Amino acid sequence: MMFQEKLPDVVFRTRVRDETVDGPNPFRWQDRTTQDLFGGKKVVLFALPGAFTPTCSSTHLPRYEELYGDFQALGVDDIYCLSVNDAFVMYQWGKHLGAERVKMLPDGSGEFTRKMGMLVCKDNLGFGMRSWRYSLLANDRTIEKIFIEPDFGDNCPSDPFEVSDADTMLAFLKGVSAPAEKPERLAFVG
Numbered sequence: 001m002m003f004q005e006k007l008p009d010v011v012f013r014t015r016v017r018d019e020t021v022d023g024p025n026p027f028r029w030q031d032r033t034t035q036d037l038f039g040g041k042k043v044v045l046f047a048l049p050g051a052f053t054p055t056c057s058s059t060h061l062p063r064y065e066e067l068y069g070d071f072q073a074l075g076v077d078d079i080y081c082l083s084v085n086d087a088f089v090m091y092q093w094g095k096h097l098g099a100e101r102v103k104m105l106p107d108g109s110g111e112f113t114r115k116m117g118m119l120v121c122k123d124n125l126g127f128g129m130r131s132w133r134y135s136l137l138a139n140d141r142t143i144e145k146i147f148i149e150p151d152f153g154d155n156c157p158s159d160p161f162e163v164s165d166a167d168t169m170l171a172f173l174k175g176v177s178a179p180a181e182k183p184e185r186l187a188f189v190g
Contacts, residue, residue, distance in 0.1 A: 007141045008115035009034050013108060015087040027091075034112075037105070038141045041077040045105070046135035046164055047118060050127060051085045051093035055161050060133075061097060063166040068101040071166075074173045076137075080105040084113055084130045107131065121154040135164040137172070145172055 012034075015027040037043070046064060048056040061081050064071075071079060082105040083090065090104040113119045113131040122130045136146040147168055149160040 005142055007034050007038055007138055007143065008112060010107075010112045010115065012037070012105060012112070013087060014106065015091060034141065037078075037080065038138055040140055042075050042137070042139050043078045043080060044071060044076050044135065044137055044169055045080045045082055046166075046169075047082040047113065047116075047131040048133050048164075049083070049122060049130045049159065051083055051089050052096070055159060056083070057093070057097060060161065060165065061094075061099060061102060065097070065099050065102045067166045067170055070170055071173070074170075076173070078103060082107055082112065082131065084108070084110045084119070118148075120152070120156070122156075124155040124157070133159070133161060133164050135169050137169065145169075147172075 010033070012032045014030050014032050016030045017026060018028045019026055021028055038045075044064075046060065048060050050056060064079055064081065068079060079102045081090075081094075081099070081102050084107050085093075086108040087106040090106040093099075094102075094104040107113050110119050110129050110131070118132045118134060119129055120132050122128065132152055133149040134147060137144045147163040149162060149164055151158065151160055
């Protein structure tokens with residue numbers, strides 16, 4: 001693997017509300033690039049294995065939503081929740097949890113996750129290919145900090161949730177010591 005300091009270039013297939021669309025589902029497809037979402041902004045992105053899963057739904061996403069104002073006060077422009085799920089699932093999950101400020105980012109084909117070097121097989125859970133759990137801070141697409149959960153690998157019997165949480169990222173932004181990530185996992189594929 002080759003170290004990459006910038007977020008990989010991909011096209012995210014998203015759905016956006018459009019009142020000009022007739023019917024009960026007024027949404028249209030809109031392609032958004034990495035540059036569109038992260039260019040010229042200070043952004044926190046956290047990635048997780050799947051929508052509607054226990055830890056992701058009870059703790060990971062809700063805590064980022066809860067602390068959104070604290071992140072904004074420290075200069076963060078946007079917070080994205082990324083999962084290898086399609087736009088429909090991500091929308092319904094965000095709606096189900098009442099996520100209004102954290103933006104749901106579907107990586108349906110896993111391209112972004114693969115290029116980040118974070119795509120893992122979770123066949124042991126019946127999930128298929130999914131994202132490993134991590135969080136990062138990017139400034140104009142340049143990765144300034146990344147927190148990667150331990151025990152990275154295919155079919156990991158556990159789902160570690162120790163360092164990609166909102167409180168760890170917030171502590172880092174405040175300049176408070178935060179747990180160190182495993183440096184050997186800071187390699188990305190281009």
